[in-house]
Amino acid sequence: MRQLIEAAMALDWRPLWISLKTGVLATAVCFVLGILAAWRVMYCRGKRRSILDAVLTLPMVLPPTVAGFFLLLFFSRRRPLGIFLFDHFGIKIVQSQAGCVIAAAVIAFPLMYRSARAAFEQVDINLLYAGRTLGMTDPEIFFKVILPCARPGITSGTVLAFARAIGEYGATSMLAGNIPGKTATISQRIAMVIQDQDYITAGVWVTVMLVIALIVLAAIGHISQGRDAGRGEQLWK
Amino acid sequence: MEMKASFRISAGDFSLQAQMDTADRRNGILGASGCGKSMTLKALAGILTPDEGRIELGGRILFDSSAGINVPARERGIGYLFQNYALFPNMTTEQNIGAGLRGSKKEIRAQVETIMERLRLTELSGRFPSQMSGGQQQRVALARILVRKPEVILLDEPFSALDAFMQDAMQQELMEILSEYDGITVMVSHDRDILYRFSEKLFVMGKGCFLRAGTVKEIFADPVYKEAAVLTGCKNIGRAVRRDDHTMEAVSWGVTLHTSYILPAQFSHIGYRAHDFVPVYGARGENCIRFAQYEKAELPFEVNYYVAPERVEWKRGEMLSWFVQREDWPLLREKGVPDHLQFQEDKILFLREGL
Numbered sequence: 001m002r003q004l005i006e007a008a009m010a011l012d013w014r015p016l017w018i019s020l021k022t023g024v025l026a027t028a029v030c031f032v033l034g035i036l037a038a039w040r041v042m043y044c045r046g047k048r049r050s051i052l053d054a055v056l057t058l059p060m061v062l063p064p065t066v067a068g069f070f071l072l073l074f075f076s077r078r079r080p081l082g083i084f085l086f087d088h089f090g091i092k093i094v095q096s097q098a099g100c101v102i103a104a105a106v107i108a109f110p111l112m113y114r115s116a117r118a119a120f121e122q123v124d125i126n127l128l129y130a131g132r133t134l135g136m137t138d139p140e141i142f143f144k145v146i147l148p149c150a151r152p153g154i155t156s157g158t159v160l161a162f163a164r165a166i167g168e169y170g171a172t173s174m175l176a177g178n179i180p181g182k183t184a185t186i187s188q189r190i191a192m193v194i195q196d197q198d199y200i201t202a203g204v205w206v207t208v209m210l211v212i213a214l215i216v217l218a219a220i221g222h223i224s225q226g227r228d229a230g231r232g233e234q235l236w237k
Numbered sequence: 238m239e240m241k242a243s244f245r246i247s248a249g250d251f252s253l254q255a256q257m258d259t260a261d262r263r264n265g266i267l268g269a270s271g272c273g274k275s276m277t278l279k280a281l282a283g284i285l286t287p288d289e290g291r292i293e294l295g296g297r298i299l300f301d302s303s304a305g306i307n308v309p310a311r312e313r314g315i316g317y318l319f320q321n322y323a324l325f326p327n328m329t330t331e332q333n334i335g336a337g338l339r340g341s342k343k344e345i346r347a348q349v350e351t352i353m354e355r356l357r358l359t360e361l362s363g364r365f366p367s368q369m370s371g372g373q374q375q376r377v378a379l380a381r382i383l384v385r386k387p388e389v390i391l392l393d394e395p396f397s398a399l400d401a402f403m404q405d406a407m408q409q410e411l412m413e414i415l416s417e418y419d420g421i422t423v424m425v426s427h428d429r430d431i432l433y434r435f436s437e438k439l440f441v442m443g444k445g446c447f448l449r450a451g452t453v454k455e456i457f458a459d460p461v462y463k464e465a466a467v468l469t470g471c472k473n474i475g476r477a478v479r480r481d482d483h484t485m486e487a488v489s490w491g492v493t494l495h496t497s498y499i500l501p502a503q504f505s506h507i508g509y510r511a512h513d514f515v516p517v518y519g520a521r522g523e524n525c526i527r528f529a530q531y532e533k534a535e536l537p538f539e540v541n542y543y544v545a546p547e548r549v550e551w552k553r554g555e556m557l558s559w560f561v562q563r564e565d566w567p568l569l570r571e572k573g574v575p576d577h578l579q580f581q582e583d584k585i586l587f588l589r590e591g592l
Contacts, residue, residue, distance in 0.1 A: 129284045130323035132310035134337030135385060144336065148327040 004207075007200045014181045015189040016208060018100065022185060023166035026104035027112075030161045033105075034112030035154065039142065042120050053117075060110035064170025067106060071175045075099070099176035100183050104165040112161040119153025120146065155223050163216045167209065238388065240421055244280060244290025244300070246273075253277065255290075256447045257440060263415075264423045265436030265453070267468050272442045274425040275320075278391045281423070282317045283310030294388060311337075316382030316390040321398055322374045324366040324381075331362040334381045352384040356414060371399050372407050379414055390415075392424040396431060408434065429470050433457070441465040448591045462591035463506050471586060472511040472558040475546075477504065490557060491547035494524050496582045508586035511541070511558040516565060516575035525577035526557065540566070544578060 041052050059067050075082045075093035085091040093099045123146055131141035147154070169187040176183040178192060186205050193201045239260045246253045253273035257266075268274045279285040281292060283299065286307060292300040294315075299308045324333050331349055338345045353359045356376050366374055375395065382390055395411065396404045408431060415422055426432050432439060432453070439456050441449040443464045449456055460466040466474055475489030482499045486492075487507060494507075517525055530545035543556040559578055561569060569575075 124321070124323060126319045126321065126323035127325060129279075129282075129310070130317065130319060130325075131337070132284065133282050133313075133315060133317040134381065135311045135339070136337050137311065145325045145327065149325075 003200050004203055008204045011201065011204060012180075015184050015186045015205070018097070018181075018183065019166050019185040019187070022097070022100045022104050022168075022172075023162050025101045026108055026165035026168075027158060027162040029101070029105040030109050030112040030165070031158055034109055034157065034161070035116045035147075037113050038116035038120055039146075041117060056113050057110045059106050060114075064107055064168065065174060068103060068171035068174030071099075071103060071106060071171060075102070075175065094175060095177045095179065095183065097176070097183060100172055100185060103171040103175045104168040107168050107171050108161040108165040111164055112157045115153050115157025115160065116150065119150035119157070122153065123149045152223060156220055159216055159219050159223065163213065166212060238295040238421060239293075240281075240295070240389065241293040242277075242281060242291070244287035244292060244302075246276060246280060246285060246287045248276070251445060253445045254447070255280065255287075257450070259421065259423075259438050259450075261438040262419070262421060263435055263437045264421065265432035265439045266423065266425045266442060267429060267432050267439060268425070268427065268442030269444075269464075269468065270427055271444075273445050274427075274442055275393050277442075278317065278393055278423065278425055281389070282315045282391055283308065283313045284317070314385075314388045316385065316387035318375075318378055318382060318390065318392045318395055320394045322366075322378040324374055324378055326366050329363050329365055330358055330369075330377050330380075333366070333377055334358075334384055336381070337385060348384055352380045356380045356383075372403055372410075375399075375407060376410070376414075379411070383414075383418065387420060389421045389423065390418065392422060394426055395424065396426075396428070404431075427468075429468060441468055443591045446591070460508070460586060461588065463508070463588045464591050466508040466586055466588050470510070471508040472560075473509040474506055474588065475555075477507040479504070489546060489548075489555065490526060492524075492526050494580055494582070494585070496585070498582070501587050504587040504589055506588040506590070508588050509557075509580060509584065510586075511560040512562060513581055513584040514559045515579040515581060516561075516568065517577040517579050518572055518575050521577050522579055524580040524582065526580070528575050528578055530556075531574065532556070540569075542574070 037056055041049060041056070044052055072094065073079065075085070077083060077086055077092070077094060082093065085093065091098065093102060127145050127149070128141055131145055132138070136144070167187055168185070169191065172183070172185060173188055173191075178184050178188045184192070186209060190202050190205045190209075193205070240258070242255060242257045244255050246255075251273070253276050255273070255277045257277070266274050266277065276285060280287050287300065287302065289302040290300065291298070291302070294313075298304070298306050299313055300306060325336060328336060331353070334352060335345045335349045338348060350359075353362055356379065358373075358376060358380055361369060361373060361377070366377070369377070392411075396407055399407055412435070424432065424435055436453050439451065439453045440447055441456060441460070441462070441464075443462070448462045448465050449460070456465065457469050460469050460471065463474055475487050478486045478488055479500055480486055480493075483496050485494055485496075485500055485507070487494055521527070526544065527547055528544055529547075532543040534541040534543070540561045542559045542561065544559060545551060545556055557578075
């Protein structure tokens with residue numbers, strides 16, 4: 001125990017900030033894109049819908065390293081997109097913090113997207129129609145009616161996406177690498193110190209991750225409780 | 238004001254051909270479930286887009302496929318009362334009513350308050366839909382429509398979500414609220430009683446098509462089509478063959494009927510309302526059917542008999558219904574069931590199959 005505390009005191013805390021920053025930014029990206037994508041897919045029918053749905057869910061079922069491989073192909077500075085980004089905007093994705101965020105966002109995206117879609121599917125389509133016949137524009141209906149009605153599902157999707165983003169390892173290590181103080185997130189740090197047989201430092205980081213996980217669980221519990229409260233009678237308490 | 242609509246919509250293997258012209262204030266569309274009634278309303282409101290056709294309201298073209306005109310729902314000035322009311326669950330009564338209004342906060346507030354007062358909703362202004370009864374929700378939904386002063390109000394099965402007791406009270410209330418409304422209303426229902434009470438003009442729908450249009454009285458007196466007769470509540474419909482100008486054979490019921498008037502030239506079926514039979518005791522008169530193999534159903538305020546047709550073979554579903562008129566009750570109590578039931582020639586409906 002004392003060893004743990006001593007190790008914690010002497011620790012380089014930068015991986016925590018990198019992880020938190022990555023988690024928050026990736027979640028923000030997922031939040032916006034996930035909701036937009038879910039709403040868009042709701043308007044599609046038939047084959048187009050299934051294809052779009054499959055593509056958007058893919059990162060969840062692929063091994064993260066495979067997703068990372070594709071991202072690397074995509075953003076490599078020897079490939080068109082990577083060249084374009086670097087030449088025109090001076091943006092480097094590979095081996096950078098932007099890479100961390102992109103990798104985490106891609107992996108966490110399906111969680112947000114699927115939660116949002118499930119939440120939208122629960123909303124009565126007649127609310128949209130009613131809004132239109134009442135003279136409201138579609139964006140107005142979306143923000144004033146649909147989104148508030150879907151809020152519980154979207155909030156839990158956000159929390160899940162954050163949890164997934166903050167712990168991302170596979171795709172991040174491929175796209176962003178493991179550069180101390182720059183792209184080394186907590187998960188990558190743990191893997192690295194274990195390789196060095198430094199179980200004490202690993203223990204400190206594991207504790208930090210556990211605390212974050214507990215906070216996330218508490219948040220989910222809090223949200224679902226709030227949701228049930230709105231539903232009236234509760235059978236099990 | 239006048240509304241003229243003629244359009245076609247296909248959805249999967251269902252296709253709807255709508256034809257609806259009216260200048261009357263109160264209109265009813267009577268049709269079985271799944272015939273395309275709601276679809277018609279949705280197309281009028283601009284929620285669904287027809288494949289082709291034209292919708293015109295008071296000289297304004299709302300939809301014209303050949304001219305590429307399709308006025309969006311929010312600009313049509315048509316209110317829609319949804320079957321489940323579609324109130325916004327995250328908004329209070331007041332917010333729901335004001336949701337689609339434009340203008341300053343003060344103006345909106347004034348309009349909302351006026352309508353809430355008129356529909357006795359002021360006390361419910363802070364309630365959410367989940368905190369109100371079905372009847373109250375319907376009043377809020379109506380207020381939300383009326384506050385926008387639409388030119389047309391569409392009512393989609395307005396009473397189907399209410400229990401029988403509430404239905405009656407709400408019908409009364411709806412009539413009262415709409416009596417002050419001078420635009421066009423169109424109510425869709427499968428319930429002939431509600432529409433009989435509500436409509437000036439009635440449209441009868443078959444599967445995916447409009448069969449008839451006319452005043453309520455006209456249509457109930459002469460439905461013309463077999464499907465329309467069923468919807469107006471005619472219980473006995475059977476195949477019939479014309480023999481000569483005064484004779485026909487009611488094939489399904491195994492009897493030959495004579496009329497003093499000349500029979501219409503073309504009909505494939507005849508209909509006879511269950512209330513219109515006359516009980517006959519003793520000798521068989523003209524246009525009678527033997528009262529045999531009967532079943533009885535006693536309801537609180539009526540007695541129904543089901544009589545077998547005079548054919549050798551018949552199936553249970555082919556029995557004739559006789560709903561005993563109240564003035565015949567003492568007679569039946571005294572003399573028991575009659576020996577025959579007589580058709581009154583002027584009550585026979587001549588029908589053909591629609592499409």
